[in-house]
Amino acid sequence: MPSACLLDSVLDTRTATPSFCLFTIPRTGRSEDVAGISGLPSVERGGEGGIRTLGTLLGYGALAKRCFRPLSHLTKLAAENMAENCRLPIADCRLNWFLMISEEEARAKILESIRPLPPRRLSILEALDCFAAEDYFARLPLPNFDNSAMDGYAVVASSCAPGKRLRVVGEQPAGLDQQLRTSAGEAVRIFTGAPMPAGADAIVMQEDVTREGGEIVVNVDVDPGEFVRRRGCDLGEGQKILAQGERIRAATTALLASQGLSDVMIGGEVSAAIISSGDELVRPGEKLQPGLIYESNSMLLQGLLHNCGAAVRLMEHCRDDEQSLTKALKRAIEHRVVIISGGVSVGERDIVKSTLQSLGAKIDIWRVAIKPGKPFLFGRVGECSVFGLPGNPVSTFVTFLQFVRPAILKMMGAADFGLPKVSAKLLIDLTNDSDRAHYIRGKFEGGIFTPIGRQESHALFGLSQANALLRLATGESRKRGAIVDVHIWD
Numbered sequence: 001m002p003s004a005c006l007l008d009s010v011l012d013t014r015t016a017t018p019s020f021c022l023f024t025i026p027r028t029g030r031s032e033d034v035a036g037i038s039g040l041p042s043v044e045r046g047g048e049g050g051i052r053t054l055g056t057l058l059g060y061g062a063l064a065k066r067c068f069r070p071l072s073h074l075t076k077l078a079a080e081n082m083a084e085n086c087r088l089p090i091a092d093c094r095l096n097w098f099l100m101i102s103e104e105e106a107r108a109k110i111l112e113s114i115r116p117l118p119p120r121r122l123s124i125l126e127a128l129d130c131f132a133a134e135d136y137f138a139r140l141p142l143p144n145f146d147n148s149a150m151d152g153y154a155v156v157a158s159s160c161a162p163g164k165r166l167r168v169v170g171e172q173p174a175g176l177d178q179q180l181r182t183s184a185g186e187a188v189r190i191f192t193g194a195p196m197p198a199g200a201d202a203i204v205m206q207e208d209v210t211r212e213g214g215e216i217v218v219n220v221d222v223d224p225g226e227f228v229r230r231r232g233c234d235l236g237e238g239q240k241i242l243a244q245g246e247r248i249r250a251a252t253t254a255l256l257a258s259q260g261l262s263d264v265m266i267g268g269e270v271s272a273a274i275i276s277s278g279d280e281l282v283r284p285g286e287k288l289q290p291g292l293i294y295e296s297n298s299m300l301l302q303g304l305l306h307n308c309g310a311a312v313r314l315m316e317h318c319r320d321d322e323q324s325l326t327k328a329l330k331r332a333i334e335h336r337v338v339i340i341s342g343g344v345s346v347g348e349r350d351i352v353k354s355t356l357q358s359l360g361a362k363i364d365i366w367r368v369a370i371k372p373g374k375p376f377l378f379g380r381v382g383e384c385s386v387f388g389l390p391g392n393p394v395s396t397f398v399t400f401l402q403f404v405r406p407a408i409l410k411m412m413g414a415a416d417f418g419l420p421k422v423s424a425k426l427l428i429d430l431t432n433d434s435d436r437a438h439y440i441r442g443k444f445e446g447g448i449f450t451p452i453g454r455q456e457s458h459a460l461f462g463l464s465q466a467n468a469l470l471r472l473a474t475g476e477s478r479k480r481g482a483i484v485d486v487h488i489w490d
């Protein structure tokens, strides 16, 4: 009997709060959605012998808020199929639950499914902002030999005092070690970076002496070690200079170069494709008809992808129809990462999920307790990770930073996937009375966080003025003046 089989299939989800269920009849390949927004499907009105609702069966009936398709529709479909082929037991039907999971859970699930890409060797000139694929250790100490920190004279400190006269016995420029020696009463003319002559233990700056022919008169007291850069004082031989997973910054490339290295092993390159979807979208530069808007998420995503080091290889736009999306997706899934903006919600025109499924994608996540960005979707087709981001620009932005960015960083071999965090004083009282973690956009300046613009998912201008995100957990209140952690991206 269908009800019993359905019940069997879902019993193990008792501990979670299912929010959506997809019922696939394998023989036809058709999928039917039975959905409730944040609880389970509501009590079915039509009544279908034996089965009331999954919600009622599981004791979640009271949580149900809205039902998109009556459950009778599902059972009718199942019954029709069973009538046609009585040997097809309903228990064989695939019953996928999409739970509205927490944002942390979603991120953990995504990261769990992602492996770092195979590392590659790259010239240090091109490795900026990539992540080291192995630990690197100093082959050479820094400095590599004792040398002068100033243009001046190499001397024996104990033979110097104001008014003392020293004989200049040679000249040591930077570049070629002249193997010179100095003793008490002598000086060697020396330049910044030049090797210290044997016997000298200090440099006296040229400004502190008076040159008189082949001699100098010292005008100051000189301490041993003054203006001498000792071998290894900055970096010892064998010391770790770069850890696996660390980002290669400008100074890192210089440090690698100081070791004589011309290339470095770094994490793999992430090739990404962007698909924007929506009948209402027009490319910038084209004429805007009434009711249409300019497509802007592709720019946003391209910038965000660039900032985290991914290579954008394909940008597609498709209409709200399966054919158009399928065509775009077929090209896009050749890449490691596909980001689709728009079409992941629950309207009839939100075709991303079903189109992905008909292409054989495994949908791991749909709907996350995050504000903005609830309809976020994550799935996989072969080697390709697919992220469906809600089309409202702020939702696209927040879900990119919270879910796509960490995934890309992991693929690239980064050790740390989080956004930089700073402490800030809150300018106003804030409360999150929604059932989702709320990311407030704001400006972090002078140690203060000020929410900025309209806190609505379409408010692109407000977002453009912001540089920081404050996360408020469900039910969390923070008072004006409180010290909070904010994430910055600029």
Ligand code: AMP
Binding pocket: 276, 277, 278, 280, 281, 293, 294, 295, 296, 297, 298, 341, 342, 343, 344, 345, 389, 390, 391, 392, 393
């Ligand atoms: P959707 O997620 O497709 O339901 O879209 C939600 C909202 O975001 C709608 O107001 C869309 O017009 C808007 N939107 C979707 N995609 C884009 C885009 N690529 N650029 C600008 N706005 C978009």
Ligand code: MG
Binding pocket: 277, 278, 279, 320, 342, 343, 349, 391
């Ligand atoms: Mg749309």
